Amino acid sequence: METHVVRESLKSLFASHPQRAALLIAILVVALVAGVYAYLSSPQPRAGPKASVTSPPLEISISLDEAEYEPWPIDNVTITFTVKNISNQTVILHRNSFFGYMDIPVYLGDWSITDSNGTELYRYSIIHGSIQSVINFGIKPGEEINQAYVWYQEYYDSSWRNLHASPGTYFIKGILNGYGINGGPAVTIETPQISFVIK
Secondary structure, three states: OHHHHHHHHHHHHHEEEEEHHHHHHHHHHHHHHHHHHHHOOOOOOOOOOOEEEOOOOEEEEEOOOOOOOOOOOOEEEEEEEEEOOOOOEEEEEEEEEEEEEEEEEOOEEEEEEEEOOOOEEEEHHHHHHEEEEEEEEOHHHHHOOEEEEEEOEEEEOOOOOOOOOOEEEEEEEEEOOOOOOOOOEEEEEOOOEEEEOOO
């Protein structure tokens, strides 16, 4: 019923005021084109660098939210560590000790940050330590586990003084370290390094 009323109203408008109807259609077309243009030209969400390594039955990845950061305290570096089961069977990761932090019971990922000279400044597992406890962690076929971390651009020198990173280029790699896979011996799987800049 409402569609019929609208159709009749448009017919009446075209019949009695063809110039107004043409103007109305032109305005609608311009508004539609402007909306589409604004959507297509709007900035898309930025994704930072990512590196992956395949070591069947797993794929390990490390990624950052940006490629460049303002110095602390303006920016923190957000890191995502991903473990994906690329096989068609459940994968069991086994470890006799693991490291956890805050309210997250198990972090699968470890990561290391080095400066442009190759000096390791920060390794997550060294800072946060480990708990002597047996863990078996299952990942279903095709399942992907994503774990997020934040680096506050800090590190400790040889005297364990807390320092913040200077502007420059840094490198990060993801590490799955000390886990046995499906009952096998403990392995270490490392991603390639990715670079990022503190401005």
